Amino acid sequence: MTIVNRVAESGIITLNLEDFYPSPDNCVVFDLKNFLFRELILKEKDFREALKQHDWTQYAQKHVAIVCSTDAVIQLWAYMLVTGYLQAHAATIVAAPMQVLQDTLWLRNLSAIDTEQYRDKRVVIKGCGDKPVPPIAYAEISRLLRPVVKSLMYGEPCSTVPIYKN
DSSP: OOOHHHHHTTEEEEEEEGOOOOOOGGGEEGGGGGGGGGBBOOHHHHHHHHHSSSGGGGGGEEEEEEOOSOOOOOOHHHHHHHHHHHHTTTTTESOHHHHHHHHHHHHHHHOOOOGGGGGGOOOEEEESSSSOOOHHHHHHHHHHHTTTHHHHEETTTTEEEEEEEE
C-alpha cells in the first residue's frame, strides 16, 4: 500500500505572514513631552531651540512614532516641525502611537508582494506561528490576493478555512 500525500499533490501554496514581520528593533518613539516646558506646555521659542539642539542622528534608518505621553495640548505645527527634522534621518515617520507605526510597516512590507506569482493559484495564509500577526496584515493580504488567486484559505494546508473561491 502506497501512502499518498494529498496535501503535497494539491498544489496549495502556503504564505506565511511572519515573513513580512516588521522588525521592532528599528522602531523608536519620539516623545514630544521631553521638549515641553514642565513636560506640559509648548512654548514655541523654547520648543524650536530644543529641537535645534537635539541629536537627530540617533534616528538614522529608524522607524519613528511621534507621540506625546502627557496630557498636553500640542499644536499641529509641532508634529510638522519634528517631522522636518526627522526626515533627513528616519526611514519612516508617523505622528501616531507605536501600534500605528507597526501597522504602517506591515502594510508597506505586504505591498511589496508580487501578486502575479499567485495568479490562479490556491493559496493558504498560514494561521499559526511564533510571532503575533495583527488583523491588519490578514485583511491586507486578503485585499491584495483575492483579485488574482483561484482560492484563498486560512490555516494549514491539511486543515483550512475557505475565504474565497473563484
